[in-house]
Amino acid sequence: MDKKVLPVIEFKNVGLSFDNNEILKNVSFEIEAGQFYTLLGPSGSGKSTILNLISGQLSADAGEILFDGKVINNIPAESRRVNTVFQNYALFPNMTVFDNVAFGPKLKKMPKDKIKAKVREMLALVKLEAFENRAIQELSGGQKQRVAIARALANEPDVLLLDEPLSALDYKLRKQMQSELRAIQKRLGITFIFVTHDQEEALAMSDWIFIMNDGKIQQNGTPVDIYDEPINHFVADFIGESNIVNGVMKQDYLVSFVNKDFENLDAGMKPNEPVEVVLRPEDLDLVPVEQGKLIVTIADQSFRGDFYEITAIDDDQNEWKVQATNPSTVGARVGLDFGPEDIHVMRFNESEDDFDARIESYEGE
Numbered sequence: 001m002d003k004k005v006l007p008v009i010e011f012k013n014v015g016l017s018f019d020n021n022e023i024l025k026n027v028s029f030e031i032e033a034g035q036f037y038t039l040l041g042p043s044g045s046g047k048s049t050i051l052n053l054i055s056g057q058l059s060a061d062a063g064e065i066l067f068d069g070k071v072i073n074n075i076p077a078e079s080r081r082v083n084t085v086f087q088n089y090a091l092f093p094n095m096t097v098f099d100n101v102a103f104g105p106k107l108k109k110m111p112k113d114k115i116k117a118k119v120r121e122m123l124a125l126v127k128l129e130a131f132e133n134r135a136i137q138e139l140s141g142g143q144k145q146r147v148a149i150a151r152a153l154a155n156e157p158d159v160l161l162l163d164e165p166l167s168a169l170d171y172k173l174r175k176q177m178q179s180e181l182r183a184i185q186k187r188l189g190i191t192f193i194f195v196t197h198d199q200e201e202a203l204a205m206s207d208w209i210f211i212m213n214d215g216k217i218q219q220n221g222t223p224v225d226i227y228d229e230p231i232n233h234f235v236a237d238f239i240g241e242s243n244i245v246n247g248v249m250k251q252d253y254l255v256s257f258v259n260k261d262f263e264n265l266d267a268g269m270k271p272n273e274p275v276e277v278v279l280r281p282e283d284l285d286l287v288p289v290e291q292g293k294l295i296v297t298i299a300d301q302s303f304r305g306d307f308y309e310i311t312a313i314d315d316d317q318n319e320w321k322v323q324a325t326n327p328s329t330v331g332a333r334v335g336l337d338f339g340p341e342d343i344h345v346m347r348f349n350e351s352e353d354d355f356d357a358r359i360e361s362y363e364g365e
């Protein structure tokens with residue numbers, strides 16, 4: 001028989017306000033042990049607030065926070081088995097690299113030889129073996145962040161919280177640290193909860209993403225699920241590039257937009273339910289006019305290295321972004337082609353919270 005694995009962290013209807021401003025609204029989710037989770041959302045959406053509730057820097061006004069199945073709302077920060085890595089490193093500037101990493105193990109009164117072994121193991125993990133006697137001021141930003149990661153992991157937390165740890169690094173270093181962090185998480189097998197506002201970073205690193213906006217989780221799922229099946233306008237717009245138009249789901253597998261009917265793969269909505277339709281620029285093809293599902297005029301194009309980004313306008317003045325391998329001619333009339341599988345249909349104003357609320361009200365009936 002399948003035994004349900006207990007989540008390592010669970011939020012049940014958690015709410016928090018500052019000065020009568022509702023920052024988190026009835027937030028519920030589960031975090032399974034050993035996975036790489038990302039909280040992704042724009043500035044001010046409540047991502048850091050969630051990390052601070054997990055670490056105990058903030059307390060919830062409503063709801064329950066559970067760790068290994070036990071409510072921890074009133075457990076002080078220092079007794080929680082989590083550590084945080086911050087964007088600004090938060091290292092002790094007057095200590096060496098070694099002493100920074102040894103700080104937690106020393107507090108725990110680990111024997112000296114074990115501390116040494118632990119620090120060396122952690123510095124090897126972040127590729128800073130040769131740096132143990134360096135002063136913090138003598139390190140680059142990337143090296144400081146490596147020390148901060150080693151220092152947090154030396155405490156052997158069950159869950160590592162990472163609050164925009166790569167935001168201060170340049171593009172190339174950031175890419176490198178993304179794959180290293182992911183490798184460290186997989187190697188150690190501990191739970192990472194990573195905060196970022198960068199969608200590319202979230203897609204590249206995570207096993208599971210929570211998309212936040214306005215104090216609510218809009219959608220949660222694997223990177224591929226979220227990219228392929230955005231649940232609402234916000235998610236479709238925030239993740240990748242999207243063409244979004246209004247439409248009507250006439251019946252199962254038939255959607256109408258820009259005054260035409262198209263076969264699609266969606267079912268289960270009300271007949272004639274108004275919807276938003278998403279088509280990704282990379283799923284659209286430019287073809288000769290007679291082969292197109294829609295006819296458009298090329299309005300603009302720019303070279304993006306591995307593709308041309310083309311802006312085309314249909315006869316109803318809708319704008320369509322297309323990623324094409326070949327250049328077009330501005331002003332040309334061409335066809336726009338796509339298949340049923342490229343059409344993604346979303347209900348209006350849907351979010352996962354609304355979905356949960358619907359399930360609860362059905363259960364409560």
Ligand SMILES: Nc1ncnc2c1ncn2[C@@H]1O[C@H](COP(=O)(O)OP(=O)(O)OP(=O)(O)O)[C@@H](O)[C@H]1O
Pocket residue numbers: 018019023041042043044045046047048049050197
């Ligand atoms: N101590 C506080 N007092 C009052 N308001 C706060 C406090 N901390 C956070 N807020 C507000 O709560 C909201 C959410 O903040 P939070 O830091 O969680 O967002 P975020 O998604 O992490 O954004 P960012 O990426 O900018 O850090 C913001 O509107 C912020 O101004």
